[in-house]
Amino acid sequence: MNRKRILIVEDELSIAELERDYLELSDFEVEIETSGASGLERAMKEEFDLFILDLMLPEIDGFEICKKIRGVKNTPILMVSAKKDDIDKIRGLGLGADDYVTKPFSPSELVARVKAHLTRYERLIGSGMPENEVIEIRGLKIDKTARRVYVNGEEKNFTTKEFDLLTFLASNPNRVFTKEELFSRIWDMESIGDIATVTVHIKKIREKIEFNTAKPQYIETIWGVGYRFKV
Numbered sequence: 045m046n047r048k049r050i051l052i053v054e055d056e057l058s059i060a061e062l063e064r065d066y067l068e069l070s071d072f073e074v075e076i077e078t079s080g081a082s083g084l085e086r087a088m089k090e091e092f093d094l095f096i097l098d099l100m101l102p103e104i105d106g107f108e109i110c111k112k113i114r115g116v117k118n119t120p121i122l123m124v125s126a127k128k129d130d131i132d133k134i135r136g137l138g139l140g141a142d143d144y145v146t147k148p149f150s151p152s153e154l155v156a157r158v159k160a161h162l163t164r165y166e167r168l169i170g171s172g173m174p175e176n177e178v179i180e181i182r183g184l185k186i187d188k189t190a191r192r193v194y195v196n197g198e199e200k201n202f203t204t205k206e207f208d209l210l211t212f213l214a215s216n217p218n219r220v221f222t223k224e225e226l227f228s229r230i231w232d233m234e235s236i237g238d239i240a241t242v243t244v245h246i247k248k249i250r251e252k253i254e255f256n257t258a259k260p261q262y263i264e265t266i267w268g269v270g271y272r273f274k275v
């Protein structure tokens with residue numbers, strides 16, 4: 045059986061080493077990064093089975109790393125913080141961490157939680173659940189199954205119609221659709237209503253996914269015709 049790999053991102057090396065020592069005793073392979081930037085880089089590039097992220101890190105904090113990881117991976121994440129209040133706050137934000145641990149904690153407690161989350165995650169993967177249907181184009185990720193949209197790893201909130209419209213266009217790239225076509229497909233009412241609704245929704249979608257709405261890189265306007273999703 046392969047040893048499970050864990051990445052600890054923690055700026056206090058003594059804490060990280062303590063965590064590592066205990067985890068290694070339980071036969072985990074442990075890597076440590078002491079800065080948010082290097083931790084994020086490795087988290088994105090390498091395969092790990094679990095992440096332990098300290099919340100308070102200089103420059104890129106645990107928050108940011110958690111959000112970025114969640115944009116692309118379902119790997120279990122344990123967030124560690126020294127302050128009780130922060131834990132309550134981040135729980136409320138629903139960043140997608142699987143567990144929150146307050147410092148100081150007992151190392152054996154941490155190991156127990158790590159094991160529990162790895163077991164739970166393996167069950168989830170092994171349960172034959174089909175993978176989510178995902179469209180990824182450059183920095184844009186549309187999870188059709190979960191109905192969630194991420195731009196460069198950051199989740200954006202979409203209304204139902206905005207999501208349907210974006211997903212329809214992205215699922216049919218390089219084709220021009222007229223506003224009338226889009227309206228009848230997404231709003232499901234034959235030519236009743238206002239096709240200006242389409243324009244309004246395209247504008248809102250662009251504000252969420254485009255770096256520069258004046259020069260859209262995803263949804264192009266084809267003047268006099270309609271819209272086209274560019275891949």
Ligand code: CA
Pocket residue numbers: 054055056098099100101
């Ligand atoms: Ca810290």
